[in-house]
Amino acid sequence: MGHLTFRIGDHIISHDDPRLETLLASVHGTKQRPLCLCRDPGVEMYVARINGRHVIKRMPNTGADHAPTCDAYEPSAELSGLGPLIGSAIQENIQDGVTTLRFDFALSKGRGRPTGTSSPRRESDSVRTNGNKLTLRGSLHYLWEQAGFHRWSPAMAGKRSWHVIHKFLLQAAEDKAVKGVPLADVLYVPEPFSRERMEDIAQRRMARLSQISMGESHAQRLLLLIGEVKEIARSRCGHKLVVKHLPDFPITMDDGLHNRLRKRFAGEFALWDAVDNAHLVVIGTFGVGPTGVASLDAAALMVVNENWLPFEHLYEQALIDRLTQSGRSFLKGLRYSLSDDQPLASVVLLDTQPLPIALYIVQPEAGEDYDAALDSLIAESRLEAWVWRAGGEAMPEIPPAD
Known part of the structure; x- marks a missing residue:
């Protein structure tokens, strides 16, 4: 969060004051609540410890209590699709600062089942209201919102690129968990591609993907991918997804998944085709077989404009x-x-x-x-x-x- 001023005990301090970390550490684990001073007498916040650093976070369900000019402000969750998910699919624990997510899609698959044939209940088949679990599209919307990419002000013009998207999506995943596993351990957001650093990027990718390669267990882990679509094209044996910033790493998909994706997200494909400056964002689960080939298991799509703001029509x-x-x-x-x-x-x-x-x-x-x-x-x-x-x-x- 930025542009915030807090009261912590007897201290009034800005978000960018170097003393803030020390003050947050002094109240972490206590009953003392920092106050956001966007309103008088202040709105309670809480302190979490994430990756060795202390961060100040908004108390659950208090977004509408903040001033609209405050970065902590959010309108009532009922105005969007977030409302039905709070407390069930999305559970925030203010004691440890970890938000637990419940997905309605698998992050593993049986060893004997080919990737791409996971379940008839995939996001590629339908999007449905389910207050108990997050769909793939719902998960993308949640992380997009947590990263702040649903927010716009004139000061943001010209400042969003894949470098920024990559950075803040990973930050948004830092304090999230799925089935007791840190979300950051299963989320894969391609780093910005550079031809000069191509070999180094490939080595880091191979090291990351080795965590999900087929082992001796009965289930293969899947990673959750968020990336920008460059193209979905025919391949020798089906189709392949080519993600920008992964030009040398196509992800295969079988014809069945491709057909369902085209049918379910026909509107997104039409918008992407019609709007010249639009980006098509994919979220999907994929696995890596013994040959090192990646295969898409399930997917959903979202269209965003040149400022990476989503739009539906x-x-x-x-x-x-x-x-x-x-x-x-x-x-x-x-x-x-x-x-x-x-x-x-x-x-x-x-x-x-x-x-x-x-x-x-x-x-x-x-x-x-x-x-x-x-x-x-x-x-x-x-x-x-x-x-x-x-x-x-x-x-x-x-x-x-x-």
């Missing part, structure tokens, strides 16, 4: 473009495991007073059930609502910044 892209071009600050709502026919706030403006404003887009094909669900969501929210019925009307005037 061209109406949302138009809204995000208008906001960024106007110098606005906002949060992008993420769907997680919600089905496409369930409403969520597309964007939450952070630069309006006295409260943020939630922006909703109703697509042309939405029916009466969608309208009723949207009315209920708006009625339960603390935030003022702006609604654009896309296709039937021009984009309404966006509430001005204060």
Whole structure:
């Protein structure tokens, strides 16, 4: 977190003050709570120890208690797909600072079963609401949000690249665990590729992947990949996924998985094809066989714009473009495991007073059930609502910044 000021005991200290680590260490493990001073008299935080360093973290379910201008602010989780997952699929322990995640996809497979034939319940087949576990797409949305890539302000323009994506995704995984295993141990985010460092990068990759190579156990471990798609192409025996920053390491997939991926994420492929500056982000599980060949086991896709902000359709892209071009600050709502026919706030403006404003887009094909669900969501929210019925009307005037 940045741009924060805290009260720790009798001390008032900024997030970038070199004395902060010492102060955090002095209260770690005690009942004393640092206060974020974005509001008076302060919002309680807690201290966690991660990889040998002390960090200050937001208390669970308090994002909306912070000032909208504070980096710790988050709107109510019910405005996105995050709400149903808190406390079940996502369990945060303030005692040790570790967040436990429950996945609905496998991170291992039986030794006798070929990679790519894992389960009929894969993310590539469907996305469904499941408050007990995270789908692949939900996991990608969660890590994207934890890394801060759903957040935008004018100061961020031109500052996001794969180097930044790689760094902050790995940081987001540091305090997460799955089935008692650190998420960082199973997450693979390719480092930025450089032709001059190609051999060194390949050696580091081989060392990383050796952890999941086929051993003598009855189950093979799978890694969780997040990368940018360069292409999905025909191969001699099926198809292959080529990830940017992994140009010399294609990942194979069988025809069945490829066909399901194309069908389930037809909209994402269409957007990626239509929007010149869009990136296609893949999350998937893959294993490495005895020959060293990597095979994709399950996958999901997400389209992001040139600023790495996710968008679901061209109406949302138009809204995000208008906001960024106007110098606005906002949060992008993420769907997680919600089905496409369930409403969520597309964007939450952070630069309006006295409260943020939630922006909703109703697509042309939405029916009466969608309208009723949207009315209920708006009625339960603390935030003022702006609604654009896309296709039937021009984009309404966006509430001005204060």
